[in-house]
Amino acid sequence: MADYDFTQDLNETKAKFDMIAKAVDMDALAKSIKDLEVEASAPGLWDDQENAQRVTSKLSAAQSQLKRLTDAQRKLDDVETLYELGSEEGDKDSCDEAIDSLKQLGKDLSDMEIQTLMDGEYDERAAVVTIRSGAGGVDAADWAQMLLRMYLRWAERHGYKAKVLDTSYAEEAGIKSATFQIDEPYAYGRLSVEGGTHRLVRISPFDNQGRRQTSFAAVEVLPLVAATDHIDIPDSDIRVDTFQAHGPGGQGVNTTYSAVRITHLPTGLVVSMQDERSQIQNRAAAMAVLQSRLLVLKHEEEAKRKKELAGDIKASWGDQMRSYVLHPYQMVKDLRTGYETSDTQGVFDGDIDGFIDAGIRWRHQERRKAKEEAEAEGNAN
Incomplete structure (x- = not known):
């Protein structure tokens, strides 16, 4: 800890908070909450249940976002004060507490930053996800079922409401396809980066000769x-x-x-x-x-x-966007972002936030590059 620079970390965290606050526009967010509160308290709101659910869901999400930002702002002030007092009084425990709190605050702000990058037209919607087995026979059907479990476990980890709408089972094992819905604000913005072809390489449990098998499954993500x-x-x-x-x-x-x-x-x-x-x-x-x-x-x-x-804007997703390798080594790697981990079991148990966050950052950069290219070509013409 001797090399740790609290002041530098604090300044970087403050800069990150300022960037998020500017992107979100806290004043505009507070005004939006007031407008939504007026809508939510209107007589006869629940005569139209779909509209009522939209209003109340939007209000809850906006209130939660503003609370996270105001709490982060308060914690930044508290952490700075605690460290200063601890340093003046030689109180190592207080300094350590301030350092731990600042590190946790940095992680929380990184999560909030991700949400500011979800600025697509439908990103704030709930999501409908369909998984289909591809090439690979029975292994592909089994792989599709593994992916279904992975996403449902991811939703469970976050406390998101997930509902399986349809399942078509394969004859020997696994599934031909499955469709499920996740009712959570920004579920589409998060999961849309999972759309594409997922490849699994492993020793096939269905091959009596124990040969390595490559199988594929397609993931389609739609906004509700x-x-x-x-x-x-x-x-x-x-x-x-x-x-x-x-x-x-x-x-x-x-x-x-x-x-x-x-x-x-x-x-x-x-x-x-x-x-x-x-x-x-x-x-x-x-x-x-x-x-x-x-x-x-x-x-x-x-x-x-x-x-x-x-003009030709190159911002396409490749057919094969992620590889999950279980043999001859353990590795899950996203081929667009380069993000990877050797904790394959953790991934299959739903620990995929690292991949999703990296995908959101990658998508945001691609959108920005595409916009800049389009603007440059427009100016040239």
């Missing part, structure tokens, strides 16, 4: 649609089929035709739901996911048109 999105889907554009829900190995999990499959005829998109108890609930859940996919499709088409106007 809101009532204000106005995605109109005429009945003539969809085909609705019903069937019996099935569990592992193809066994029926109920005797009624409660499962629903909706096909969007103009685009060919197909969504199926079977985890709700009634056909009405499954249809509503399937329509919500279909609307989310159409919303993203609309957004991608708009982005494509903007890209054509702006």
Whole structure:
């Protein structure tokens, strides 16, 4: 600890806080909270439950963000005072307490900084995630199920509400696909950086010769649609089929035709739901996911048109975005950010915040570079 410079660390932490406070605009945030409080106290708010949930969720998230910032500001002052008093009185315990508090505050501010980087159009939404097995046969189906567990454990670690909407089980082991929803502000902003192809390399537990197997699974992340999105889907554009829900190995999990499959005829998109108890609930859940996919499709088409106007902006995600290697060594590495860890078991148990945070920083840099390139080309023209 002799080489530790408290003053330098304090100044760096203050600078980080100032940057976050400027990005968030605490005065504007406080005004937004007052406006939301007026909306939340309006008579008849709950006559429209979707709007009421949107308002109360937004208010809660804004209040939490402002409280974290004001608490951090107070702690910065307290830590500085505690260290100064400890130094003057030769109180080593007080100095050590101040140092520990400052280090923890630095970590908290890093978490807050990540949220300021989630500035995409839909980043503050809840998320709908679909995992599909890819090349690799039964190993790929097993890998898809491992990824499902990984993300559900991640949500559990953070206390996020996660709900599995649909699961299609493979014949021998694992799953063909699964869709789940995470109802938490900024769940889409965080998990959207997980979208892409995930590769697993290991000794196959399904190969009696113990050979190494490479398998793939695709992760798709969508923002949950809101009532204000106005995605109109005429009945003539969809085909609705019903069937019996099935569990592992193809066994029926109920005797009624409660499962629903909706096909969007103009685009060919197909969504199926079977985890709700009634056909009405499954249809509503399937329509919500279909609307989310159409919303993203609309957004991608708009982005494509903007890209054509702006020129060739290289900010694409590669097909294979992360490798999980269990043999001949232990390593999980993100191929976009370079972030890696040898704690593979921790990753499979949901400890993926390092990858998500690195992905958010990487995405923010890519967006900024793309914007700068577009502006430079616009000025040149």
